[in-house]
Each structure stands twice: as structure tokens, then as C-alpha cells.
Amino acid sequence: MTVPYRLHFAPDNASLCIRLALLELGLPYETVLVDRGQQGQRSAGYLALNPNGLIPTLETPDGPIFETAAILLWLADRHGGLMAGPDAPQRGADLKWLFWLSNTLHPALRMLFYPEKHDPRNPDSLHAASCTRITGILDVLSAATDADWLDRDAASAHGCYLAPMLRWPALYGGTTDWFDLTRWPRLVDFAHRVETRPASVAAAQAEGLGPTPFSAPRAPNPPEGSAT
Ligand SMILES: N[C@@H](CCC(=O)N[C@@H](CS)C(=O)NCC(=O)O)C(=O)O
Structure with missing residues (x-):
């Protein structure tokens, strides 16, 4: 990997949560499209990273991490921000x-x-x-x-x-x-x-989500891959 993180994603899938976090933290990352049309999440290569066959997976210098919340918590702990730290009252x-x-x-x-x-x-x-x-x-x-x-x-x-x-x-x-x-x-x-x-504007652009992706969503028009 030329950058520390590689996000296995499909547009408008749960990988969007991780893309948002990476962008919020200003972390360099690359993406690998999981082609859901071809059941890419069930390919041998993907299952080797995430045996559940679910998106997302984040490859990190410490190995692949799956489960959206685990990835978010790991990124927050590793880089600071996004969550109260271990000793904070919050x-x-x-x-x-x-x-x-x-x-x-x-x-x-x-x-x-x-x-x-x-x-x-x-x-x-x-x-x-x-x-x-x-x-x-x-x-x-x-x-x-x-x-x-x-x-x-x-x-x-x-x-x-x-x-x-x-x-x-x-x-x-x-x-x-x-x-x-x-x-x-x-x-x-x-x-x-x-x-x-x-970060949301950048994510919406990357995944073709339109100008109001969360308050008034419309069907995505992703530049690569399909949302389903
Ligand atoms: N518990 C998993 C759920 C992830 C999940 O539901 N991913 C969906 C896409 S949003 C998926 O991979 N669906 C394909 C399938 O179920 O085969 C997580 O948080 O990472």
C-alpha cells in the first residue's frame, strides 16, 4: 500500500461511514471497489479479508478490520478526534x-x-x-x-x-x-x-450522492460501481 489505509467499498454502502471518517480525520486512503453486481463481497480474495462477506473492510498497517463500528472506534483511538478518549467523562x-x-x-x-x-x-x-x-x-x-x-x-x-x-x-x-x-x-x-x-461534500462527490445526501436523499449516481 502506498497510503496507510485501503477501503474496500461499494457506493452508498456501509463503507460510506468509513469514508466519511477518513475524510473527517484528513487521512490519506485508497479505495478498492467491491463489485456487488458480481457478488464481489463473496469472492475468495475479499473473504480472505472479511470472512463475513460484508462491506466495509479497511486494510490498515495492523491488518484488515471489519465491522463498521470497530473501524470507526479504531480510527478514533488511533488518530484522536471523533470520540471522547478513554479517560474522558463523555x-x-x-x-x-x-x-x-x-x-x-x-x-x-x-x-x-x-x-x-x-x-x-x-x-x-x-x-x-x-x-x-x-x-x-x-x-x-x-x-x-x-x-x-x-x-x-x-x-x-x-x-x-x-x-x-x-x-x-x-x-x-x-x-x-x-x-x-x-x-x-x-x-x-x-x-x-x-x-x-x-468531508460529506467530498464523500457525496466520490459516491454520486447528490447535494443533500442525508436530509433529502436521492438515488445515487456513482461514478464507479453500483450501490446494490
Ligand atoms: N455488521 C456489518 C454490516 C455491514 C453490512 O450490512 N454491509 C452491507 C452493505 S451496506 C453488505 O455487505 N451487504 C451485502 C450482503 O449482505 O451480502 C458492519 O457493520 O460492517
């Missing part, structure tokens, strides 16, 4: 919400997008249940009094993770008319703040 709240994004919101979205993988016999009912569940999950986040990162101007690991996850339900997973971000004015404000950051 650390507990930051960890809590990062794990919540990873263990609660992200899996609920996966059930929405891939209901047939989670319940092959009743994918339609899982899809419907997922809409209700995601709405409730975002109700919880929107009401949280200790999720300071939602309201701050500064970049955060959480912001890099959440912003794409507010975009996807408006675009993917069958019917999308159930999802209306304006139900959560605090999240709309968050989306506006994130998408005007230079």
Missing part, C-alpha cells in the same frame, strides 16, 4: 451510542433491506415489522438527552455512522413511503449539519 456515553448504532439501528436496517435472509418464509411481514421497529428506534434516539454528538457542529464517529443510516431507508428496502425524516426535527437538523461538512 467516553461512556460515546461508547454507548456507538454500540447502539451498531447493535440496534444497523441490524434493524439489515432486516429491512434483506428480509428474505432473516425470515425466508415471511419476508413481507418482517419488512413491515422492521418499518415499525426502525421508527421506534429513531424515536428513542431523537429523544435521547445524552446523545450530545447529535447536536454538535463537530464531526463524530457517531455522525459518520448515523448519517448514511438516515439516508438508506428513504431509498432502499422495497417501499420507502413509510419513512419520513421530518418526524424527527432533531435528526433533520443533524442531517443538515453533517451534509454541509467538507
